[in-house]
Amino acid sequence: MKKTLFDKVWDKHVVQQIDQGPDVLFIDRHMVHEVTSPVAFLGLKNRNIKVMYPERTFATADHNTPTINQHLPVQDPLSAKQLDALEKNAAEHGISFWGLGHEKNGIVHVVGPEYGITVPGATIVCGDSHTSTHGAFGAIAFGIGTSEVEMVLSTQCILQPKPKKMRITINGNLEKGVTPKDVALFIISQLTTSGATGHFVEYAGDVFKNMSMEGRMTVCNLSIEMGARGGMIAPDEKTFHYIKDREFTPKGAAWDKAMDYWQELYTDEDATFDKEFFFEGAEIEPMITFGTNPGMGMGISKSIPTSDTIEGGATTYKKSLDYMGYNEGESMIGKDIDFVFIGSCTNGRIEDFRAFTEIVKGRKKADNVTAWLVPGSHNVEKAIKEEGLLDILQASGFELREPGCSACLAMNDDKVPQGKYAVSTSNRNFEGRQGPGSRTLLASPIMAAAAAVTGKVTDPRTLINS
Amino acid sequence: MAYDKFDILNSTAVPLSIENVDTDQIIPARFLKATERLGFGDNLFRDWRYNSDDTPKKDFVLNNDTYSGKILVGGKNFGSGSSREHAAWAIYDYGFRCVISSFFADIFRNNCLNIGVLPVQVSPEFLQQIFSAIEADPKSTFTVDLGQQKVTIDNTAASESFEINPYKKDNMINGFDDIDYLLNIKKEIKNFAQDTPL
Numbered sequence: 218m219k220k221t222l223f224d225k226v227w228d229k230h231v232v233q234q235i236d237q238g239p240d241v242l243f244i245d246r247h248m249v250h251e252v253t254s255p256v257a258f259l260g261l262k263n264r265n266i267k268v269m270y271p272e273r274t275f276a277t278a279d280h281n282t283p284t285i286n287q288h289l290p291v292q293d294p295l296s297a298k299q300l301d302a303l304e305k306n307a308a309e310h311g312i313s314f315w316g317l318g319h320e321k322n323g324i325v326h327v328v329g330p331e332y333g334i335t336v337p338g339a340t341i342v343c344g345d346s347h348t349s350t351h352g353a354f355g356a357i358a359f360g361i362g363t364s365e366v367e368m369v370l371s372t373q374c375i376l377q378p379k380p381k382k383m384r385i386t387i388n389g390n391l392e393k394g395v396t397p398k399d400v401a402l403f404i405i406s407q408l409t410t411s412g413a414t415g416h417f418v419e420y421a422g423d424v425f426k427n428m429s430m431e432g433r434m435t436v437c438n439l440s441i442e443m444g445a446r447g448g449m450i451a452p453d454e455k456t457f458h459y460i461k462d463r464e465f466t467p468k469g470a471a472w473d474k475a476m477d478y479w480q481e482l483y484t485d486e487d488a489t490f491d492k493e494f495f496f497e498g499a500e501i502e503p504m505i506t507f508g509t510n511p512g513m514g515m516g517i518s519k520s521i522p523t524s525d526t527i528e529g530g531a532t533t534y535k536k537s538l539d540y541m542g543y544n545e546g547e548s549m550i551g552k553d554i555d556f557v558f559i560g561s562c563t564n565g566r567i568e569d570f571r572a573f574t575e576i577v578k579g580r581k582k583a584d585n586v587t588a589w590l591v592p593g594s595h596n597v598e599k600a601i602k603e604e605g606l607l608d609i610l611q612a613s614g615f616e617l618r619e620p621g622c623s624a625c626l627a628m629n630d631d632k633v634p635q636g637k638y639a640v641s642t643s644n645r646n647f648e649g650r651q652g653p654g655s656r657t658l659l660a661s662p663i664m665a666a667a668a669a670v671t672g673k674v675t676d677p678r679t680l681i682n683s
Numbered sequence: 684m685a686y687d688k689f690d691i692l693n694s695t696a697v698p699l700s701i702e703n704v705d706t707d708q709i710i711p712a713r714f715l716k717a718t719e720r721l722g723f724g725d726n727l728f729r730d731w732r733y734n735s736d737d738t739p740k741k742d743f744v745l746n747n748d749t750y751s752g753k754i755l756v757g758g759k760n761f762g763s764g765s766s767r768e769h770a771a772w773a774i775y776d777y778g779f780r781c782v783i784s785s786f787f788a789d790i791f792r793n794n795c796l797n798i799g800v801l802p803v804q805v806s807p808e809f810l811q812q813i814f815s816a817i818e819a820d821p822k823s824t825f826t827v828d829l830g831q832q833k834v835t836i837d838n839t840a841a842s843e844s845f846e847i848n849p850y851k852k853d854n855m856i857n858g859f860d861d862i863d864y865l866l867n868i869k870k871e872i873k874n875f876a877q878d879t880p881l
Contacts, residue, residue: 229880230879232868232871232872232875233868233871235850237848237849237850238848238849238850238851239848239850239851241865241868241872243872243875243876243879245879245881246881252715252716252767253715253766253767253768255717255718255719256718256719256720256768259718259719259720260862264862264866266866269869269872270876280712280715281715281716293716295716295717296716298716298718299716299717299718302718336881338880338881339881344766344768345765345766346764346765346766346790348766360766360790361766361790361793362766362767362768362771362790362793362794362797363768363769363794364768364794364797364798364860364861364862365793365797365861367862368861368862368865371862371865371866372862372865372866372868372869372872373872373876374865374872375861376850376861376864376865378848380789410703410760410763411703411759411760411763411786411788414760414763414786414787414788414789415789441764444760444763444788444789446789446790467881474880475880475881478880478881510703510705510763529702529759530702530758530759532700532701533701533702533703533758536701626707626712626765627712627713628712628713628715628716635735645705645707645764645765647705647707647708647764648707648708648730649707649708649711649730650707650712653711653713653730653735654730654735
């Protein structure tokens, strides 16, 4: 039987198949954060049980943490209580805990790969939909709800029906100024925000082969934004090189044993998918969103589609444009903006900060723009300083904040005010996502940089130094 | 934790004829700071339901006394976005036991099933019939019969069957949850864990 990459990893983890029911899936690595775990730990307490395999769970605080003055006590009492609960729960159950101030602290989907918790062929879950990020390494990684967090803590398993399979192949090369974020926003704009619901996606073709691990993480991260449970890319030499010798990756004989398994992780020729899509790299240009879901994106040179060309409800579409304060048929170039946010599990890695810095170098931050630069982890923060990026950023009028999810979901104080526009490298442009009444334009780090120095929406290709 | 058993629900319904209702709308992130599952219903659809000064927005359906009931009817692609189970908790805590739509996001659907809220997926045409029935008479009642896997518009007797995984159906009818199931096969899980490559 010909198998896909997804089949191979899934089948390897099925403990039991329930007749006419879901599979009992064994979970290799589980990550928890402060927001979606406390009720799960409470459930364990009520049942009077302990975490079954504490060495397979890792805890970090990220969603609800401040991004300035992290050395001081957290001001918001509710946030402080939630952070405290995670620390206590981790201690009680013997789970690694990388809290605020810990050198390994950072966004769960940034630190997982950094420390080698993320490996090919693994099943990885977390109470966060962007867990799909880890699929970049050829893992089956997906977000779960709190009841499921409780299942994994108590039994290291989860009950899941096997999703359908989809493959998205993009061959050819990307043009100048087109980044992995643009590739992802392009795919979502083509498939819509629900086009991959019920499916697990494999990304294949030259474009993904040639992409860095950071780029692959950005693409897989955004799989959920078209409804997919997750996305994955077959591991290759680039993957193995990236993970080798990281703290939690297998060593010695264990590495060799794992490699025997990992080398088999590719889709067999003639294996079948429930759905397939094919695109060419040259079709993609720098992308920006204009509406209130990530599927409402377009190439920067295009104009906002008219409602008669939109599939589905015109009422919902118009409501969305009203919220954004935009009209059908308009260009996005030159639109006023107020905030720029670079960070999040989507684009908060060192490569993203390098790309941002490359554009702002020798230019000045526009006076009308408030910029929040939030590294995905202390590791990223350290690299920004060590590589000299911080000096360049500061010379251009930017400051660096401390790691966390920050304005991506605005649980902490990093909120975009009512009615204001933010060009954001994060993952969701839902109504109020970045603060009540905020308006989000999703884009790549270089599009964000172009907006930050010009004070408006600008095609980043016009600023790329040749 | 076991939850309420779900058998047959007969109720009026609240219409929310908007597509792509994401979990950030169902419950915004700033209300996710609790460490217990309490009171989430107060903030259900917070920013659609209240102005920034906390006064109710008159045009939002939850603030309209004409509509009430234990069934929430939403547009296509209901529950997209974040995995926050808090969205399902908020819907439950507000008093809904069933959400009807023509399409659900995966994680939201699972979360509902795990806490005893029944997601009922119907055809776009039948969804439209439901919205029309409520529009014609807000006191229209609907019968959701989980055993028969059938939803009926009582006024017109029009009905449609819906899909649910037999295992999940059995869980909902009996009020069982997945953790009970998993705890019972711990021995098998332990044996399996010894042989995993990672």
